[in-house]
Amino acid sequence: MSTVPIIYDIANDHHAAHFGIQPAERERILAKRFTNRAYAGVQGRPEHIGLHIQDGTTWGSLDWWANGRDRDGNPINASSTVLVQKDGSVLRCIPEQHGPWTNGDVKAPTAESATLRARGGNPNLWCLTLEAEGRPWDAMPEVQLAAIVWVCRDWMTRYPWIGLDDLFPHRSINSVDRANCGLYLPAVKSRLAGTRPTPAPTPGAQGTFGSIVRFSKPTRVTVMAPAGVNVRQWGELDAAIMRAYPAGHSFFADGYVYGEAVAGEDRWYIETGRGYRIWSGATDKPLLPRR
Numbered sequence: 145m146s147t148v149p150i151i152y153d154i155a156n157d158h159h160a161a162h163f164g165i166q167p168a169e170r171e172r173i174l175a176k177r178f179t180n181r182a183y184a185g186v187q188g189r190p191e192h193i194g195l196h197i198q199d200g201t202t203w204g205s206l207d208w209w210a211n212g213r214d215r216d217g218n219p220i221n222a223s224s225t226v227l228v229q230k231d232g233s234v235l236r237c238i239p240e241q242h243g244p245w246t247n248g249d250v251k252a253p254t255a256e257s258a259t260l261r262a263r264g265g266n267p268n269l270w271c272l273t274l275e276a277e278g279r280p281w282d283a284m285p286e287v288q289l290a291a292i293v294w295v296c297r298d299w300m301t302r303y304p305w306i307g308l309d310d311l312f313p314h315r316s317i318n319s320v321d322r323a324n325c326g327l328y329l330p331a332v333k334s335r336l337a338g339t340r341p342t343p344a345p346t347p348g349a350q351g352t353f354g355s356i357v358r359f360s361k362p363t364r365v366t367v368m369a370p371a372g373v374n375v376r377q378w379g380e381l382d383a384a385i386m387r388a389y390p391a392g393h394s395f396f397a398d399g400y401v402y403g404e405a406v407a408g409e410d411r412w413y414i415e416t417g418r419g420y421r422i423w424s425g426a427t428d429k430p431l432l433p434r435r
Contacts, residue, residue: 149291150233154206163235165204169210169349176209176223178243181269187384188269190240190303191419192260193296194247195326196275196314199421200225202235205275206260213234221245224275226295232287234295240429246273247317256316259309262398267317270419272299280324289328293335300336305354305401308333353410362396362416369426379403379412379421400424 151160153323160170181188198205212220224246227235238244247267263270264382274295278284311333313326367373372390376383379401389395397413403421404410411429412421423429 149294150231152233153236155236159235163206165206165210169206172211172219173206173209173223173237176221176245178245178266179236180241180245183243183266183269186265188243188263188265189378190272190299191263191270191306192272192310192312193195193299193306194271194273194312194314194317195248195292195329195332196224196273197280197325197327198275198277199279199325200277202229202275202277205277219234224273225271225353226273227275227277228288228291228295229277230285230288232285232291234291243268243271244273246275247271247314248322249318251318251320254316254319257312260312260396261317262417264417272303276328280327284328284331289331289335292328293332296332296336304352305356307356309337309358354403356399356414357401359397361380362398364394364428365397365413365422366394367391367422367426367429368428373422373426374424375415375420376412377420379410379423381429383421386418390423395422397422398411399427410435 149234152162154160154165154170154173157167160167162207184391208220209222214220223238223244225238225240227237229235238423239276245268250267253261260267260270272294276288296311310331313329315325335372365388368391370389370391375387375389377386380403396416398416399414400411401414401421402410403412406423407425409425410422413424413427415422
């Protein structure tokens with residue numbers, strides 16, 4: 145889809161009514177989020193795209209999110225960043241600065257979501273999520289698939305650190321209860337691969353700010369700076385300090401990100417399991433010199 149699809153926004157009363165949702169119901173849905181992507185001391189940001197199937201219609205999903213109850217009579221907790229209909233239209237739901245309540249429980253996860261889960265905290269904090277209208281066994285209309293690709297491409301353009309390997313199907317988080325959720329991922333990745341190649345920076349070469357290089361396996365790194373090093377939320381000096389590691393402290397890194405330069409070095413390790421950033425120049429493994 146080269147043209148922008150029809151886009152609705154649940155925050156608009158007329159758009160909400162188009163999908164059978166009244167303002168009071170809309171507000172209940174919008175409250176089902178992780179405000180500013182923070183929960184239990186973990187601060188996230190969009191790093192991954194989760195693909196889901198509604199197992200029904202958008203009207204039914206929204207009604208369930210607004211009015212559904214669990215077996216004990218408690219309101220259910222569910223929402224998504226966007227919903228994409230079979231007619232190719234897109235409904236924006238939870239604003240992107242907030243974490244949607246989409247991914248549910250982690251049960252028998254698969255390797256496809258390993259990087260997401262390694263970030264720590266609730267997986268929703270790191271995700272933009274998309275709910276496709278329909279059921280797992282439905283043949284997805286071309287116009288719907290094209291709209292899904294458009295949404296993913298738009299996100300990957302506006303959040304350029306999100307690459308093809310950062311897309312995952314819901315079934316990779318819960319292969320027990322959601323074994324058929326997100327089966328259309330290969331079709332989406334195939335189309336994106338032909339339109340947005342994003343090679344990782346070559347070690348030793350200048351990288352783009354925010355771009356990430358992944359290691360094939362976690363690498364042990366030790367802090368060598370005599371005064372220790374501040375561990376930051378992002379690879380920037382004004383980012384929140386999450387903790388401090390003294391000289392001699394070791395941690396594992398699953399890659400590094402190009403961030404703000406310190407003493408000419410702009411590469412920051414990404415700590416395995418937490419996603420925190422540690423400036424590489426303060427460690428025993430400074431990265432390869434640039435060419």
